[in-house]
Amino acid sequence: MGLFGHLKARNVDGTGGLVTVVVQDRQVRDVLMVAYANEEAFEKTLETGLAHYYSTSRKRLWLKGEESGNTQRVHEVLVDCDGDAVVYVVDQKGGACHTGHRTCFFRRVEDGKLAQFQDIVFDPGKAYGRK
């Protein structure tokens, strides 16, 4: 049994067998994104050192950066007490967010409203091409 068998996978929106993945930048230490991994994605990440996820929208294995080139080199994988969440500590190429921001968390609550507080670092139109 691989390491994933020791984790406590959950069912998210009808897709079973997923752990939550928090992605943290190794240098800046900000949270870049939150995604999910199934067994295949988790084992591929450990095997290749590149962050893989299970895309709950596309319902398939997803190598981060496969289209944009913005891959994540995984430096360390942390596991929480009850085994339903992991942290990938990564070196992020370009930016993590499909919107062109460095991190998906580019908005914060200010006076009860959502306010954007970060600029984009790459052109999502170019990175994601013909979409």
Added chain:
Amino acid sequence: MGLFGHLKARNVDGTGGLVTVVVQDRQVRDVLMVAYANEEAFEKTLETGLAHYYSTSRKRLWLKGEESGNTQRVHEVLVDCDGDAVVYVVDQKGGACHTGHRTCFFRRVEDGKLAQFQDIVFDPGKAYGRK
């Protein structure tokens, strides 16, 4: 409509209406824990400045530290691009983990195995009393 209505809540293990909450230490910047919030928990957090969650095991509102005293003062709330995950940036009293560790992520993958790399910072037997 409160701010939660602008988020994209998910169904986790049969409990609908939840966003994933990543909890990050404001000073050290490590990830302390991952939990969930429903509308009530999210709004109570914004209202009081103390981290509230929806406990998926106890199926009720959960003020972090209600039993142990290890509360989390929420300094900032970040929201991700698709609105299904938030980050609470907190000042953590004591430790975040029910095991007595500072963070729930006290284990990491080493040579394909889970290895503990952090010591406990409080006595969980005392903090959680008669359990």
